[in-house]
Amino acid sequence: MLHRYLLPLVMIFIVSPFAFGQRREGVTIQGVVIDQEDMPIPFCTVVVKGLDKGGYTKEDGSFEIKNIHQKEVELIVNHIGHKTANVSVQLSRNNHSGIVIQLEDEDVKLDEVVVYGESEATKMEKEGYSSTSISTEKFEIQSVELNAILDQTSGINVRNEGGLGSRTRYSINGLSGNSVRFFIDGIPMEYYGASYSLNSIPVSLIEEMQVYKGVVPVNLGADALGGAVNIKTKNQGQNTLDFSYSMGSFNTHQVALNGNYRNKNNGLTFRGALFYNYSDNNYKVWGDDVYVVDPNTGRIDRSIVAERFNDGFESMGTKLDFGFTDVKWADQFMVSFLYSDMYKEVQHGATMNVPFGERFYTQGNIVPSVHYKKSDFLTEGLEIDVFTSYAMNSRTLVDSTTNKYNWHGDIWAQNPSGGEAGTPLHSTTDEGTLINRFNASYSINDQNRFNFNVIHTDYKRTAFNRKAPIGQDTSNNYTKMSKNLMGLSYSNSSFDDRLRTNVFGKVYNYSVNMLDHEYINGEYHPVYHSNSDNNYGYGLAIGYDITKDITLQLSSEQAVRLPEPDELFGNFSENIHSAIDLKSEVSKNVNLGLRFGEYYWNEHSMTFSTTLFHRSVSNMIQQSTQVVDGVDIFVNENFGEIISKGIDFQIDYDYKRQFEITLSGAYNDTRYMSLYDIYGRENMYYGSRLKNEPFLQFNSSVRYRFSRQWIKKGELTMFWNMRYVYDYYRHWENIGSDNKDIIPSQLINDFGVSYRLPNNKLALSLDLKNMFNTQVFDNFAIQQPGRGVYFKVNYSIF
Amino acid sequence: MFKINTTKKLAIGAMAVLSTFASCSKDDQPYEGERPIDKDVFHVAADVTDPDENVSVFMQPTSNVTDTTLTFINNGYEMDGERSARVLTAGGRIYNLNYGTGQIYELEHNGASSYNKVSEIDISHLVGTHPRYAEVSDNMLLAHNVVETFNNENTEVTVTLQIVKISIPGLYFNVATDFVEHDLGTYKIGDAYINRVDAPVIMGNKLFYGAQYRLLGQPNNGEPSTERPSEMATLVVDYPSLDGFKIVTSDVSRGDTYGFRGKSMYVHNQHVYQVNMTTEGSDAVIARLNREGEYDQDYVFNISNQLGKTVGTVNWHHVGNGKGYLAIDDISIDHNNSYNMAYIDVDKQELEILYDVPKSNMWFYQSGAVHEGKFYMAVSPIGSDAYIWEFEGNQAQKGAKLDGGNIYVQGIYK
Known part of the structure; x- marks a missing residue:
């Protein structure tokens, strides 16, 4: 196993030969906004014109904008009661911050400033991908979940099976399930479990969500067909301590505390976050x-x-990071510890019938990790980012009662x-995953x-069922899966950065080992399975102004989407061969x-963006049933073909x-093409729209900020x-026409x-969700919460 | 000559069956539907299987099953079902068991191309969420379930039979009078026991259930038994009291007798004629039981012997006078189109394979309908077009064209 730990080191030496020439790093703009x-x-908006940054x-009027690649940018600084300032900024290499922008009551003041920027990790997210970056900043003081924010994004559909903490299904441009992958800071989220997922993590811990529709850049190593979402947690430089508490309908409480400390002298940094969520989800359902x-x-x-009576949710967690930031030997060196836990009751099955x-389940995880990041590593222009963690998580499902309940909650x-x-x-299912991520970029x-x-x-999984009959004891079984997802990209900017080209190749490699047991004549006999495969992917992204x-x-x-162990090896207890x-x-795609x-x-501004897409999925894994002696046997086969095309837009x-208005919409035409x-047998629904998949949606939001005066x-x-x-x-x-x-x-x-x-320490919000108490369904015959009122307090302790 | 004779006999038989049903119907039952009951409309039901193996059932009414095309593409009524819908007709009404919730819905044909739900009940507290059910007359449905309770070591099983009598139309029952639970006994390894019943028929003061008959073996991957007893069995219950029961067996062959999704037993000439679901190469036979609820040891119609080879059977369709149609599985064929249709006479113990009818898969097939002496069922060979076939004696001809492909017409109901 040693080679796995050594792998990141080996990669460093592989990449080193590329270390020559000059670099072009993203710079950080720092400055301050003052009045006459x-x-x-405080709380001026500072945006880079033309970029979603x-x-x-x-409070002290300071701002910071990271990852600027342009040589010249225009900052738009806005504040109620002051005139908007458009500030043109020339960016040069090896410099650092110091912009002072003065706003006037009457006139616009234009400054020509030279900015001294410092190196930042380079990324290529703006290079022609169909992507959206969602800043969570403006949602932070509201009572709102990450899922709800994501759902407002064009082309993404989020379907909940109930209230807070319920299972969620995501689709991007019509493809869902395993087609869509999630990451937290570039690490696949599936290894953390439900307790540290979009359902639990408070908005205040998040800086932004990056959504890639279709094409996924190599720095997110994913076997995703439909797209990927990367959640970036906060990583701020200032010393802060923020607290928020939201309470509301259905006995919902959400508490978050997060802070950041950095010693300016030696770079010693501590970050900590705590969260707690609780809801009875006892909303009313009918029909x-x-x-x-x-x-x-x-x-x-x-x-x-009826009032839902077995749908409670509780989750809590903490993430602690210790280390050094912005020191000579590291931009970031952090040792982190994550713990989270959850409890969720299950009110019903596939429908509310x-x-x-x-019935309930619990899930918890403990994830220690180390993260090291350095630009100009060994040589100028080379930046490396190494992350290693071991995620342990455990899930328990309990459903053993003989009681049958009705919708009054009575037996x-x-x-x-x-x-x-x-x-x-x-x-109980126990999973342990060693996750290594290595990223290197080099600017020639x-x-x-x-x-x-x-x-x-x-990845290793073991599972056992205490209620299993004799012969179905799985406590000595295991599933191991080792995945390598590698990607190399080359990006080029030409014609004065008007044309940005990125070509990439990916290698997907996995091996699976599984131990199962057959019970014959009173004894368990081990059955070993193993398999491995290699796949390749490639693509390009071009942006042209x-x-x-x-x-x-x-x-x-x-x-490419790799098969899951259960799909490959089946499952004795579920009769999957x-x-x-x-x-x-x-x-x-x-x-x-x-x-x-x-x-x-004048003082109006507008942006319009639209994407046309086409996806063709083949070899989709589907299950067939064979009846052997009256018993259903399931076998997975590569079979389905799907073509999805459509359009999304945002204004x-x-x-x-x-005063801000956002309008977005998406239409997908996703059809089953086998x-x-x-x-x-001839497929009679050939060309039919994919079942149980939303295909047309619109979102709009309006915000109005009253004048401070x-x-x-x-x-x-x-x-x-x-x-x-x-x-x-x-x-x-x-198929069919009635009922x-x-x-x-x-x-x-x-x-x-x-x-x-006015002191900017305290912010309050009142949210009214599903204002008209409409009966809402995200899934067939599963009603969503009705009207809810939520009150939230945010307090910046320092 | 033969054709005419058969037709006449069939017609008489069919009329006899119909008049028996008619004489059974009572007019004093409350009536909840809005429309007069029309027994001349056929109802065609299709199973639409999704790639993820959900089955949704669609139904459409038609009075023409011979020279038309019947399609479910943008046509047909979706039967409510959590996992699947189990359909039957009785007394001109349509019944749907929502498999997965244990609810039964009564539907009436709306006179046009659709249906109205007229009444509904939930029996999941009596027979669970996955019971089986069947009509035994125009006035009565039976829903039934067998509960197996194993000891911790899986070396003993206690078996309970649950039956609820539901009067129709209207779907009425009263737990106190219409529900029984019988302890069928506790069985050890090596004992044979009944763990599923279906396809009930009533003859005299007895209710006959076809049975899934199993031998409790050593636990094997949690499956208590994969072994088959050397006999086939029937469960006989006193009727209408449902008070007493007995399990009778016959050693003429092996295999279950509950017909899977179709009917395996019919009353004819003071006997119940029963076909077995062959297993492990056992003989395909039609056996019969007498009014005392015992197997008639002197009667066996051995289909395998007549054909001189091993074949498979599941259920059969009686059209009257001891004559009917039987799907015969040529188990030497290793693909899906392996069932032939055969015309049988249980009195004369004669069998004739109808080679005009293409081979297809009949395992999932559920119901055919008799109309004016003719029998109608759907034949859906994989890889070629599907039709309703019209059977008259030993003659068969193509009727209405169906969708085919993966829209599988599982039954014609009337």
């Missing part, structure tokens, strides 16, 4: 799927309104065999750069994007940085979000108001 009396102005000034039965006559009363009263019958979902279970000169990334994971304000983006990739010849799923803006006229309008089914230097903001999803069928759209299962169109309105006190 030279007093700092920027933020607010801090055809919610009923009680008269046990004597079997008559069904579907007129009741049969309520459960006792109305007994099920002698036990298990509300059909089979009695008290099972201003125009040319290489990036190499490898993610190596070693037709004019200063119009950018054309083209990206294309052949991507092994299929070791299974191949990886392959997707070819193309994206063409066009971006206009940012256009300015942002802004007036004086005071000519025959898995049994060799009007409210005595405090800041009052009102916002209103609207989300619309068009109806879609649970089964194939072209078809449908997930109805939904229109959800959220409204909120937040107020930041």
Whole structure:
């Protein structure tokens, strides 16, 4: 196993020969905004024109914008009560910060400033990919979850199975499930488990979410067909300590505390975050799927309104980082420790028809890690980033009762065999994953750069069910999977940075070892399985500025999704037979994007961006059933073909940085394109829209920030979000005409108001979710929460 | 000559069956539907299987099953079902068991191309969420379930039979009078026991259930037994009281007798005629039981012997007068189109394979319908077009064209 630990080191030497020439690093712009009396102005917006970068000034008027690659940028500085300032900034190498921007009450003051920037990790996220960066900053003081923010992004659909903490299904441009991968700071999120996921992590710990639709850059090592989302946690330089507490409907409480300390003299840095979430999720549900039965006559009363009674959620966690930042030998050297835990009750199965009263699961993880990052490593222009961690996580599912519950929450019958979902279970799954990530980038000169990334994971899973009958004891079984995902990209900028080209290749490599047992004549006999495979992917991303304000983006990739161990080797207890010849799923995707803006006229500004996409997925892994002696046997096969095409768009309008409107929409035409089914029969739903997949949605949000003068230097903001999803069928759209299962169109309105006190220490917000108490369905026959009121306090201790 | 004679006999038989049903129907039952019951409409049901193995069931009414095309593409009524929908007709109404929730819905044909739900019940507290059910007359449905409770070592099993009688139309029952639970006994390794029943018929004062019959073996990967007893079995229950029961067996062959999803037993000439679901190369036989609820040891219609080779059977379709149609699996063929249709006469113990009918997969096939002396069922060979076939004696001809492919018409109901 030693070679796995040595791997990052080996990579360093492999990459070293590229270390020559000059570099072009992203720079950080730092500065301060002051008023005419030279007093700092906090909470000004400072954005880089034409880029989706920027933020607010801090209390001391300071701001920081990272990862600027341009030689010249224009900063737009805005604050209510002051005139907007457009500041042109010349960027040169090896310099650092020091911009002073003075805002005037009446006139716009233009400064020509030379910025002294410092080196930053280089990334190529703006090089023509179909991508969106979502800054969480403006949501931070609201009672809002990451899933809800993600759901507002064009082309992404988030479907919840219930309230806070419920299982979630994501799709990007019509592809869902294993097609979409998630990362936290570039590390695959699946190894952390549900307790440290988008369901649990508070918004205040997050800096931004990067969404890649279709083509995924090499620095996220993923076997994703449909796209990837990378969650970037906060990594600020200042000393801070922030606290937030949100409480609201359905007995929901969410607490977060996060702080950062850095000793300016020796670079010693400590960061810490704590979070706690709780909700009863006891919202009301009604309709055809919610009923009680008269046990004597079997008559069904579907007129009741029920309160969910077994849907509670609790999660907590902490992440502690110790180390050094911005010291001679490291930009960052951190030793981290993550712990999180959760408890979730399960109210029902695939639909609300049969309520459960006792089923629940727990999940927890402990993840120690080390992260080292350094630019100009050994040689100028070479930047390395090494991350190693071991993620231990454990999940327990308990479903052993013989009680049958109805929607009044009463026990109305007994099920002698036990298990509300059909089979009695008290099972524990333990997983341990060694995760190594190594990233190196090397800039030959201003125009040319290489990036190499490898993610190596070693995963082991064991599982056992305390309720398993004799012969199904799995406590000595294990599944091991070792994955290597490697990528190399080359990026070039030419024609004065008007054309940005990025070509890349990826290698996907895995090996699986599995131990299973067959129980024959009173004895367990070991059955070993193993398999390995290599796959390749490649692609390119091109961004071209037709004019200063119009950018054309083209990206294309052949991507691969590796089979999961269960798909390869089956599962005795679920009658899934092994299929070791299974191949990886392959997707070819193309994206063409066009971006206009940012256009300015007077104090208005507007941006419009749109992407056309085409995805073709083949070798999709599907399960077929064979009946052997009256028993259903499942076998996985490479079979399905899907073609998805569509369009998404986003329009942002802004007036004086005071009034903002965002409108986004997405349409995908995702169809099942297999000519025959898995049994060799002609596929009668060939060309039919993919079942149970939303295909048309719109989001809009409006924000209005009242003048600070009007409210005595405090800041009052009102916002209103609207989300619309068009109806879609649970089964194939072209089969049948009457009484078809449908997930109805939904229109959800959220409204909120937040107020930041003049001292900038305290901010309060009031959120009204699902304002009109509409009956909302994300899944067939599973109702979402109705109207909820949430109150949140944010306090900056220092 | 033969054709005419058979047709006449069939017609008479069919009329006899119909008039028996008609005489059974009672007019004093509450009626919840809006429309008069129309027994001349066929209902065609299709299983649509998704790649992830969910089955949704669609149904459409038609009065023409011979010279038309029937499609479920943008046509047909989706039957409510959590995991699947189990369909049957009785007394001109359609019934749907929502498999996975234990609810039964009563539907009526709306006179056009769709259906209205007229009543519903939930019996999951009596027979679980995955029971089986069947019509035994125009006035009665039976829903039934067998619960197996194993000891910790899986070396003993206690078996409980649950039956609920539901009167139709209207779906009425009362737990106190219409539900029984019988302890079928506790069995040890090596004992044979019944762990599933279905395909009930009533003859005289007895209710006959076809049975899944298994031998409890050493636990093997948690499956208590994969062994088959050397006999086939029937569960006989007193009717209408449902009070007493007995298990009777026959050693003429082996295999289950509950017909999988179709019917395996019919009453004819004071006997119940029963076909077995062959297993491990056992003989395909039709056996019969008498009014006392015992196997008639003097009667066996051995289909395998008649054909001179090993074949498979699942269920059969009686059209009257001891005559009917049987799907015969040529188990020497290793692909999906392995079932031939055969015309059988259980009195004369005669069998004739109808070679005009293409081979297909009949394992999942559930129901055919008799109309004016003719029998109608769907035949869906993989790789070629699917049709409803019209059977009359030993003659068969193509009727209405179906979608084919993976829209599998599993039954014609009437």
